[in-house]
Amino acid sequence: MADIRRVAFVRHLRSMPTVHVVHLRRGKVAHEGVGIAFYFRALNAAISEVPTAEAELPAVFHARTSDFQDVTIQVTVTYRFDDPSVAARRINFGIDPYTGQWLGEPLDKVAARITELAQQYAVEHVATSGLVDLLAKGLPTVRQAMVDGLVQDQRLAETSIVVIGVRVVSIRPVADLEKALETPLREQVQQDADKATYERRATAVERERTIAENELQSRIELAKREELLVAQEGANAQKRALEAAAVKRIETEASAESTRTIGSARADAEAARLASYAGADTSLLLALAAQNAADHLPSIGTINLTPDVITQALSRLGAPAAASPAVTPTTDAAPPPAPPTESAAPPEK
Numbered sequence: 001m002a003d004i005r006r007v008a009f010v011r012h013l014r015s016m017p018t019v020h021v022v023h024l025r026r027g028k029v030a031h032e033g034v035g036i037a038f039y040f041r042a043l044n045a046a047i048s049e050v051p052t053a054e055a056e057l058p059a060v061f062h063a064r065t066s067d068f069q070d071v072t073i074q075v076t077v078t079y080r081f082d083d084p085s086v087a088a089r090r091i092n093f094g095i096d097p098y099t100g101q102w103l104g105e106p107l108d109k110v111a112a113r114i115t116e117l118a119q120q121y122a123v124e125h126v127a128t129s130g131l132v133d134l135l136a137k138g139l140p141t142v143r144q145a146m147v148d149g150l151v152q153d154q155r156l157a158e159t160s161i162v163v164i165g166v167r168v169v170s171i172r173p174v175a176d177l178e179k180a181l182e183t184p185l186r187e188q189v190q191q192d193a194d195k196a197t198y199e200r201r202a203t204a205v206e207r208e209r210t211i212a213e214n215e216l217q218s219r220i221e222l223a224k225r226e227e228l229l230v231a232q233e234g235a236n237a238q239k240r241a242l243e244a245a246a247v248k249r250i251e252t253e254a255s256a257e258s259t260r261t262i263g264s265a266r267a268d269a270e271a272a273r274l275a276s277y278a279g280a281d282t283s284l285l286l287a288l289a290a291q292n293a294a295d296h297l298p299s300i301g302t303i304n305l306t307p308d309v310i311t312q313a314l315s316r317l318g319a320p321a322a323a324s325p326a327v328t329p330t331t332d333a334a335p336p337p338a339p340p341t342e343s344a345a346p347p348e349k
Helices: 084-091 106-126 131-151 154-160 176-276 282-296 309-319
Strands: 001-008 012-013 018-024 028-034 037-040 046-052 055-064 069-079 161-173
Touching: 018 037, 018 084, 028 037, 046 084, 055 106, 069 106, 069 131, 106 131, 106 154, 106 161, 131 161, 131 176, 154 161, 161 176
Parallel strands: none
Antiparallel strands: 001 012, 012 037, 018 028, 018 046, 055 069, 069 161
């Protein structure tokens, strides 16, 4: 919007750098240009202000596909005025010389014209496409159809409107149909997720089975080794037992041989001893027997021998065994005990 101020009996206009101003006075161009400033009289001035900067026009409209489905298309059109002088003559961009405001709404008219033309080209293209194909790959085709139509449109060229670009933001069907179309994909995605979950579980089960098999194989291997160890220990124990039995047998045989040798020697000695007694006198044999018996008697502390007892014993030893009558010791009067001639040593404890 131009800045207009009153200076004495005239007015002063100062425009912006992005605005093209055309000042007509008495039907002729008095001032024209971008970002100019000048003095004028409001009573005989006709001023137009055309923006030269690029402008973006968002638009939303409906279209129907070849399979009779309604879709909503959201686009943004970028445009500018190629020749502001031509645009000022074809469209009313006149401003109030006192306030600088537009007398009409020129940009709204331009927006309506561009929107209608863009909708026309988009609807014509959408009508030849099915819904699924349009949603799958319709964005670039719809954009290209709108660009080609707007660039070549004669009415825009006559008003010096140049379409720089078109962006198709979205193409969407009605909510229920969009949800129905999304359902198969959602199911497929869910199936893929379930498949991935099942595969992960199967992989985990397979790994657990592998671990269990490894553990079982390890236990089997340990059991086999333990069996070999037990067998080896048994063989070692059997070998030790056989060796011990062989040693015991050798010791027994040696002991038996030693016993036989000692017994044979003792038998030979006894036979020799008996052979030496073969021609001996009976009294001598008795004496030897008494001596042998005395060797095996317990120790006697004190013994008293009288002459009578000695005499009787000697007479018995000297007499033949068959003719000697039995002698009973007398107990009428015991002779007085003789004093001990010999004291035996006390028995050892």
